[in-house]
Amino acid sequence: MEITVKQMMQIEENGHQMGFFRKLMMENAGAVTARHITERYHDLTSKKIIVFAGLGNNGGDAFVVARHLAAFGCTPTIILLGHPDKIKTEEARSNWKILEKMNSVNLILASAIDTITDGADVIVDGILGTGMSGKIREPYSSAIDLINQSNAFKFAVDVPSGLDPDTGIVNDKCVKVDITITFHKMKIGMPKNQDMCGKIIVEKIGIPPEAEIGVLL
Ligand SMILES: NC(=O)C1=CN([C@@H]2O[C@H](COP(=O)(O)OP(=O)(O)OC[C@H]3O[C@@H](n4cnc5c(N)ncnc54)[C@H](O)[C@@H]3O)[C@@H](O)[C@H]2O)[C@H](O)CC1
Numbered sequence: 378m379e380i381t382v383k384q385m386m387q388i389e390e391n392g393h394q395m396g397f398f399r400k401l402m403m404e405n406a407g408a409v410t411a412r413h414i415t416e417r418y419h420d421l422t423s424k425k426i427i428v429f430a431g432l433g434n435n436g437g438d439a440f441v442v443a444r445h446l447a448a449f450g451c452t453p454t455i456i457l458l459g460h461p462d463k464i465k466t467e468e469a470r471s472n473w474k475i476l477e478k479m480n481s482v483n484l485i486l487a488s489a490i491d492t493i494t495d496g497a498d499v500i501v502d503g504i505l506g507t508g509m510s511g512k513i514r515e516p517y518s519s520a521i522d523l524i525n526q527s528n529a530f531k532f533a534v535d536v537p538s539g540l541d542p543d544t545g546i547v548n549d550k551c552v553k554v555d556i557t558i559t560f561h562k563m564k565i566g567m568p569k570n571q572d573m574c575g576k577i578i579v580e581k582i583g584i585p586p587e588a589e590i591g592v593l594l
């Protein structure tokens with residue numbers, strides 16, 4: 378079954394109200410994404426992994442991905458596309474705060490990042506997810522271009538950044554990835570743009586089925 382962004386947000390809210398808080402969803406989303414990366418590269422210690430993170434919960438998921446990858450000894454680099462004070466939600470901010478206490482990750486605030494992807498083996502796109510709207514603003518726009526210029530293997534968190542999840546249309550620009558890990562259920566527009574999404578993997582993140590009552594059921 379495929380769902381709309383509006384339906385996903387309603388299901389998310391219902392789950393949160395049931396006590397399955399967004400922070401738990403974010404942890405599961407990041408953990409399952411990291412698992413797919415570690416399953417592809419059994420020895421991560423020699424891999425250069427760059428994680429791009431926006432200021433919303435797509436970025437929050439990416440913070441969790443980076444923390445889980447660090448446990449596999451790869452020292453990921455996280456590029457935050459904005460100032461930490463502008464991180465939108467408590468669940469994302471709390472995950473950033475954990476990263477700030479870790480020396481097994483490299484944190485970079487988006488400044489001169491034009492060479493950061495040089496030699497990267499893996500890039501994780503946690504820039505924009507279902508909260509994207511309108512023309513892509515800087516520094517997200519330049520980050521998308523930078524990622525697209527790299528020949529690293531690319532994973533998108535939930536949605537390739539720049540893709541409209543409801544239509545599959547790229548209104549401005551979009552990260553073209555090899556694998557998209559999308560959460561809970563397929564978003565209706567994604568199968569319409571396999572070129573940008575690459576292989577799409579749908580992963581459950583623990584949301585109770587009852588959260589769909591009144592939305593899908
Ligand atoms: N589906 C689930 O159960 C869960 C999904 N999670 C993740 O949360 C994101 C959606 O998070 P949200 O904060 O709503 O939006 P985004 O992170 O996608 O983006 C918001 C962020 O980006 C800025 N922004 C929006 N449009 C633009 C633009 N055109 N140019 C530049 N910047 C833009 C906006 O200002 C915000 O700062 C979902 O995809 C999942 O990854 C949760 O983890 C919980 C479970």
Ligand SMILES: [K+]
Pocket residue numbers: 435502503504505506533534535536537538
């Ligand atoms: K993304």
